[in-house]
Amino acid sequence: MSLSAPPLPSAPVPDTTVRHLYVHVPFCPSICPYCDFHVLTRKSGQVEAYLERLETEAAWLASQYTVDLDTVYLGGGTPSFLRDAEITALVGSIRRHLGWGRQENTLEINPGTVSPARAALWKSLGFDRASVGVQSLDDATLKFLGRQHDAAGAREAVTTLIDAGLRVSGDLITAVPGQPLDSDIHGLVGLGVDHISAYTLTIEPGTEFARRGVTVQEDDERAGFERTEELLTAHGFARYEISNYARPGQQSRHNLAYWNNRTYLGLGPGAAGQYPALPGSKGLGVQGSEEGLAVPLTTRRTNPHLHTWLTGEQGEVEAINAEDYVTDALFMGLRLRTGVDLDDLSRRSGLDVRGRYAGAIAANVGRGWLELDGSWLRATPAGWWVLNRVVTDFLEA
Incomplete structure (x- = not known):
C-alpha cells in the first residue's frame, strides 16, 4: 500500500458546468408509514401554484449557472401522480429553461398510476427510465408497508412500462417482518427489470412507524443485506453501490453523479443541489468566506418545504470548502x-x-x-x- 500521490495542480479543478438535474414533486396519493421525505397529499390549487413557481425557479437557475444536462431525475413524492397535462407542463418548463438530459431521464412511478396510455405519454415526453416503487411482491408485506397497490398491480405496472420501451428499475424494501425475500427477488427479476434498488426498512423519527414503535432487528437487516446480494448476483446483477444492483450497463447514471460528488441542480420544494462556486461558472461566483478559511469549491442549496418555497424563499445556502x-x-x-x-x-x-x-x-x-x-x-x-x-x-x- 502506497500513500504517495502525484504532484497537485496549482489550484483545484472542480465542476463548473452543471450536468445533472433533480426535480422534487412532493405530491402523493397517500403517505407511507415509513416515509420521512417532504411529501403531502394534493389539495385544491396546490399543483397549479407548484407548476408556476417551478417555472420561475427553473428560469432563475438557468440565469445563474452554466447548464448542459446529461441526466434529469423526477423524484418525490410521486411524480407519476401528476395528471397528464400537469406532467406535460412540468417537462415543458424544464425543457424551455434548462434543456433535457442527453444520457438518461428518469421518472419515479407508483404502480397504481400506470396504464398503457400513461406509459406511452411518459415515453413521448422524453423519459427513458422508470424507477418503480414495487417494495414487495407479497400482499401481506405491502399491506404492512402501507402501500396502496397489491402484488398483481405491481407486476402489471412493471410489464406495462417495459412494453412501452422504458428501462425499468424496481425498488425493494428488505428486513420487513415476515417478508418472503427470496420470492420477492426472484419475482422482480422475472419481470424483466434491469436494475434493482434494495433498501433496508429504516424507522425514521417522526414517521408513523416510529410512533407505532415498529423496530428492525440488526440480525434481520444484515441477513437481508447479504441474501439480497447472493440472490441478485446469481441472477446476473452486479452490486455497484451498497443498495443498488444492475445488469451490465444499466447503472443509474444520475445517481452515480451523486455518489461521485458532482454538481447538480435541485429544483422544487425540499430539493437539494450542489452548485459551482468558483469563478468560471455562470453562477453566484465565489461566496464570501470567513477569515482563515479557504474559498469554497461548491455551494449546497436546500430549498424550503412547499408552503415557504411557494413564497419565493430560496432556503439554506452552505459554502463547501x-x-x-x-x-x-x-x-x-x-x-x-x-x-x-x-x-x-x-x-x-x-x-x-x-x-x-x-x-x-x-x-x-x-x-x-x-x-x-x-x-x-x-x-x-x-x-x-x-x-x-x-x-x-x-x-x-
Whole structure:
C-alpha cells in the first residue's frame, strides 16, 4: 500500500458546468408509514401554484449557472401522480429553461398510476427510465408497508412500462417482518427489470412507524443485506453501490453523479443541489468566506418545504470548502464498489488527499474495512457495514 500521490495542480479543478438535474414533486396519493421525505397529499390549487413557481425557479437557475444536462431525475413524492397535462407542463418548463438530459431521464412511478396510455405519454415526453416503487411482491408485506397497490398491480405496472420501451428499475424494501425475500427477488427479476434498488426498512423519527414503535432487528437487516446480494448476483446483477444492483450497463447514471460528488441542480420544494462556486461558472461566483478559511469549491442549496418555497424563499445556502468537499466525496464514493479515485479527488479539491488523510486510510486498511489499489480507495464488504464509522475517522483526521 502506497500513500504517495502525484504532484497537485496549482489550484483545484472542480465542476463548473452543471450536468445533472433533480426535480422534487412532493405530491402523493397517500403517505407511507415509513416515509420521512417532504411529501403531502394534493389539495385544491396546490399543483397549479407548484407548476408556476417551478417555472420561475427553473428560469432563475438557468440565469445563474452554466447548464448542459446529461441526466434529469423526477423524484418525490410521486411524480407519476401528476395528471397528464400537469406532467406535460412540468417537462415543458424544464425543457424551455434548462434543456433535457442527453444520457438518461428518469421518472419515479407508483404502480397504481400506470396504464398503457400513461406509459406511452411518459415515453413521448422524453423519459427513458422508470424507477418503480414495487417494495414487495407479497400482499401481506405491502399491506404492512402501507402501500396502496397489491402484488398483481405491481407486476402489471412493471410489464406495462417495459412494453412501452422504458428501462425499468424496481425498488425493494428488505428486513420487513415476515417478508418472503427470496420470492420477492426472484419475482422482480422475472419481470424483466434491469436494475434493482434494495433498501433496508429504516424507522425514521417522526414517521408513523416510529410512533407505532415498529423496530428492525440488526440480525434481520444484515441477513437481508447479504441474501439480497447472493440472490441478485446469481441472477446476473452486479452490486455497484451498497443498495443498488444492475445488469451490465444499466447503472443509474444520475445517481452515480451523486455518489461521485458532482454538481447538480435541485429544483422544487425540499430539493437539494450542489452548485459551482468558483469563478468560471455562470453562477453566484465565489461566496464570501470567513477569515482563515479557504474559498469554497461548491455551494449546497436546500430549498424550503412547499408552503415557504411557494413564497419565493430560496432556503439554506452552505459554502463547501475543500476539506468538506473531500469528506463528502469519501462518504458518498465509498458506497460504490469501485470506490474513490484519490488522485482525481486531489485534482478536483486541490488537497493532497492521500497525505492529509494518511492516518485514517492506514487505520481502516489495517482493520480490513478499506483497501487501496493504486489510486483507488474502496470499502470492503465489512467496511460497507460500518461505513459511518469509517468516514468519522476522516472527519476527525
